[in-house]
Amino acid sequence: MTTTGTIRSATGYLRSWVEAQAAHRRVPGVQVAIRSGDELVLSAAVGVADATTGAPLSTGHLFRIASHSKTFTATAVLRLVEAGHMRLDDPIGQFVPELEDGGSPIARVTVRELLGHQSGVIRDGQDGDFWQLGRPFPDRSGVVAEVLRAGAVHRRNEHFKYSNVGYALLGLAIESVTGSTYAEHLQASVLEPLGLTRTGAEYDPARAEEYAAGHTGLLLGEDTRQTIEHVDTRAMAAATGFWSTAEDLTAYGAAHYLGDERLLSDDSKRIMQRLESIVTAYGTEVGRYGVGMALQTVGERQLVGHSGGYPGHITLTLIDPVDRLVVSVLTNAMDGPAEDLAVGLVKVIDVALTPRTEVPPPPAGAPPLASFTGRFASLWGVLDVAELGGRLVLIRPTLTDPLPGVEELEVVDASTLRVAAQPSFGPAGELVPVQRDADGRVVSLRFGGVTSRPVDEFRRLRSGMTHLA
Structure with missing residues (x-):
């Protein structure tokens, strides 16, 4: 395949x-x-x-999609470079003359340094509460004023310093070179060539009903959002x-x-x-x-x-x-x-795509791999038996990192699996008995000696597992 x-x-x-x-x-x-x-x-x-x-x-x-915007901005800049309209070593002051006029050291920062966050420019400005809707995002004059007031935090190429303000300057440079707004140029230069109709450079209130709502986080165990x-985002759109x-x-x-x-x-x-x-x-x-x-x-x-x-x-x-x-x-x-x-x-x-280790193929006459698959639960959590790449694997689907919990499974017969033999703190190399109902559906499996059942069945039985029978 x-x-x-x-x-x-x-x-x-x-x-x-x-x-x-x-x-x-x-x-x-x-x-x-x-x-x-x-x-x-x-x-x-x-x-x-x-x-x-x-x-x-x-x-x-x-x-x-927020800072995904930076890849679109960088793509647009590189297209302008390929067309001979900009150079990566051009100073940003060439496109935003207010920086030169105001004597800002940021005027000498190059396009490439801004793209790679090596410009030393302040991240969001001294008042970034637009990130929690405390005030509107800055317009062009607001971005320029912030750079003139407190833009230089590090020397050029001294430290990597992620900067949304730096990308806002790149958006202003694109407007200077093209004579279009940032959104108009990105639409023509990047989105239309790919036929992307559900992507845009700035919030479109005409499509307000199409946006998924954003939600607050669950702070210290809260249960409502x-x-x-x-x-x-105005002049910060390029970022x-x-x-x-x-x-x-x-x-x-x-x-x-x-x-x-x-x-x-x-x-x-x-x-x-x-x-x-x-x-x-x-x-x-x-x-x-x-x-x-x-x-x-x-x-x-x-x-x-x-x-x-x-x-x-x-x-x-x-x-x-x-x-x-x-x-x-x-x-x-x-x-x-x-x-x-x-x-x-x-x-x-x-x-x-790639087995973690080799296991013997299923024996002749074994049931289809799909007949073993499902989501099972015990008091110790959830286990998935999944068919991936023509093999059976066991995955713990609630782990933050799935990889440490992945086990390769061998089919022994219709009612028995075996965990691949590996050095392990768990039941590697052990048999996994599988119980089926009259229709052949798996109703339980015993992994490491502990019985797991389909999730709904486990929920029905769970309270009986909270005290000694």
């Missing part, structure tokens, strides 16, 4: 895994899409678009204004595969995707960054992409530009676990 075929065959379980994660973490809604090569193999929505109304989330709901108003769907983001991510030159040449993509900064804080590496894209390693995969944090929405898109995979996860809560879900999906995909 091809790579795409294997991933496609696993999508039923991938969706089920996301559902378990969302329920366990009490996330209002999760929108997820996976693209392998040119094929959209999964597009799914779990939960609600608005916790106060209970409206179900759909794959068409729009999410504020409030919705958060969508607002215009944080974009909205989209997971489907559209996988289509956009595919344009960053090496070999796909619809938006950029591979030369420019290598600039965006090449390591510029290893970000080390207090002696510990906390991230890596290129030119408008974050870099991340998951297993053997070298991924690029970006996260996004907007009031009420937390999002992440990961792109494997070599092996041609895109995973996008959008959540509609301030504490939404988009990173854990996206990284977890990549790990489960790789379990489907």
Whole structure:
């Protein structure tokens, strides 16, 4: 089976895994899409678009994707560079003359330094309470005034310093070069060539009913959430204004595969995707960054992409530009676990593609692998038996990182599995008895000697497990 075929065959379980994660973490809604090569193999929505109304989330709901905007901005800049309208070593003062006129040292910062967060520019300004709707996001004059007042925090190339204000300056540079607004240019330069109709550079009130509501986090054990108003990010749009769907983001991510030159040449993509900064804080590496894209390693995969944090929405898109995979996860809560879900999906995909260890094939006459699969629970938690890549695996679907809990399973016969033999603190190498009903459905399995049952059946019996029989 091809790579795409294997991933496609696993999508039923991938969706089920996301559902378990969302329920366990009490996330209002999760929108997820996976693209392998040119094929959209999964597009799914779990939960609600608005916790106060209970409206179900759909794959068409729009999410504020925040700092994903930086990859769109960087793509637009590199397109202008390829066209000869800008250079990466141009100083930003060339495009925002108020910085030169005001004598700001930021005027000498280059386009590339801004794209790679090596400019030393203040992150959000001295008053960033627009991030919690304490005031409107700044307009052009507000951004420029903030840079003139307190823009320089570090010297150029002294430290990696993530800066939304720096990207706002890049948005002003795009407007200076093109004579268009930032949103108009991004629409014509990036979105239209890809046919993206559910993506935009700034909040569109005409489509207000299409947006998923953003929600507050569950603070210190709270159990209710409030919705958060969508607002215009104004001159900060180049840093944080974009909205989209997971489907559209996988289509956009595919344009960053090496070999796909619809938006950029591979030369420019290598600039965006090449390591510029290893970000080390207090002696510990906390991230890596290129030119408008974050870099991340998951297993053997070298991924690029970006996260996004907007009031009420937390999002992440990961792109494997070599092996041609895109995973996008959008959540509609301030504490939404988009990173854990996206990284977890990549790990489960790789379990489907590559066995963790070899086990003997099922014996002749054994029932189909699908007849063993299901979600089971005991007092100790939830276990999934899933068919991935033509094999049975056991996964603990509520773990933040699924990989340490994945076990390869051998089919011994219709009523017995065996956990692959490995060094282990658990029941590796042991038999897993399987009990079926008259119709052949699994009604219990005994993993490590502990009986697990289908979730609804376990719930019915759970109270009897809280005292000694």
